[in-house]
Amino acid sequence: MKNNFVLKKLLGGLTASLLSLSVYAQANQELSFWIRASDAGFVEPMVKVWNAKHPNKVVLTVIPNDDFVTKFGTAVAGGAAPDVVALDLIFVPTFAQAGQLSDMTPEAGALPFAKSLSPSHVRLAQYGGKQYAVPFSAESSVLLYNKALFKRAGLDPQKPPKTMGEIEAAAKKITALGGGVKGFYFSGACGGCNIFTMTPYVWASGGDVLSADGKSEVLDNPALRNTLSMYRRMWTDGLIPRGAKTDNGSNFISPFFTGKVGMVGTGAFAIGLLKKEHPEIDFGITPLPGDKGGSSSFAGGDSIAIPAASKHKKEAWEFIKWALSEEVQVEQFAKNGSIPVRSDLADNAYSKQDPRFAMASAAMQAGRTPYSVHFNQLINDANGPWLAMIQEAVFGKGVDAAIKDAQPRFRKILTTP
């Protein structure tokens, strides 16, 4: 009898606390927000500011870069999608095609600064005539070079390479310094890294990897051949540290921090990072050139979207609008060394302090981005055809055989619905 009474009391208490919880939840919504690890540096402080000012709290989840598509895809399939998601702009078509993102065409069109949003982001956010995401953060690829090593090797640090040939020549001179110094670095086992830093050479030389509509491969072209050949020569001539072969992207930028690497293709994020953590390295940035001059860049970054299953779409949109405001894009992102996604904010107090940011911004505006619903399988998959081609071309059988092997593998994936 006594036990029964205790049980009733317990149940009563539990119901009361559940009720109070649900009342609390109605007043102050919790918004779940997923990002990839590389964004944590600038998103964490931003979320802190939001949570301090707004009753609807944002709960942030950081996911390892390589696992993002898998984790997000699995969560969506399992009915556990977050309320807001910031994902690599390249993957928006995949999830839009699968019907997993909310249509935000009217809301995005009504933004007063809609016209100045990064064109690459907006293009990739569209599927079937509707818009499923808006730009969140921007990242353009550039060539980073160590001015001190340039000087020591007898090169003019004010005149960075303007052609691919000049890159190779500079890499030779820098490697000749000896003492473990190498001219060039790239992450040889990372597909995503190389679409970001290697394809701009191809684009600037008039070639491409995928057709403009993203539906077929165009690998058999001289520009791609030349780019891969340059990498292969630099590898066989010993101008690249041996660790490059197995680097899956975890050392994307760190070899440059040792001061023993002359040049590396990287993102504009490196500017802020180097200034903050390695002030001892005197570095410059320059556009990634083509074989006869010109330049190109991968216009990357993240787009922000609301998963179709989000239960707080209205609140999510409020958060997204705020993420695009000057308060965030300038006072948070630009201040911490990244580029705003709004061209009307490109010229800001922080970009004026360092001309290197203006260069990265210009690269962003002129940059390109491939469009494909199969991007993850083609490019980012550690065992996919893009990376296999690079590995075979640079470290293995050679350029021609690598391209020949890659073509049917690309086609097989591209023809899958």
Next chain:
Amino acid sequence: MFAHLRRSLARHRAGYLFILPCLLVTTVFFIVPLLMTVWMSFNHWPLLGSSSFIGFKNYLDLLSDESFWGSIAFTLKYTLVVTPAIFLVAFGLALLVNRSVRFVGLFRTAYFLPVVIGMTTASLLWTWMFNDQVGIFSAVLMDLGVIDEPVQWLGETNSALASILVMVLWKASGFTMVILLVGMQAIPHDLYEAACLDGASWWSQIRHITIPLMRRTFALALTMSLIGSFLAFEQFFVMTRGGPFNSTITVVHWIYRASFTYFKLGYGAAMSVVLLLILLAISGLQMYLLRDDHE
């Protein structure tokens, strides 16, 4: 027939009650998922979107999927190398710790300790040790003057496989050692005493007493180790990611890719079913070869 079942249930009520929890767990966590996997394998089942029945199409596609058969071949190669290696090391260790010397408990614990660590954690640990810049192996060999520059242990197919083999030996031998040790200790001591009196050497005792009497233990240890090796995933996923040149992709890694990179769950399920059949066949053959002739 039902009457018989009812009578049996009534008579052995306690017995059935005792196995009920186990039966429930097996049903919920093994039989139901297994049936679901088989059902999925007959469907086009994308991770996102709706599924549709396609009969045997996934299996027909599998027949012509060179990458899948390539991964089976690699897994077989790995299994054929790693299973005997683990067995020999574990048997040696078991012989060493099957003696009443001082601190033997300490040695047993030390050899078993790596088993307790998760495979992913162990793989990460060894990835760092094999790293050419910060790893211990290259550094020690360079200090000893054996090599001139750091070695990319995970950069070539054969050295990558060898590196993983060393890691797995360290990680898994302790478990097989314990199984073999139990088998060894079950052998009546008087047999050895009698052999001693007859003047049998240490080696002939092992050859004529230990090994013949441990056939069943060997069968158990080999089967478990073989299945474990055939299902290898974490060590390759973490240490080589299937590289270099996609030369170290195991079959489970391939199933993972089909399911979670390509989002084709139905196809992944078909591969899983084929893998299950292959494992059943191998284990059956093994049991047959190592069967006890006296039964």
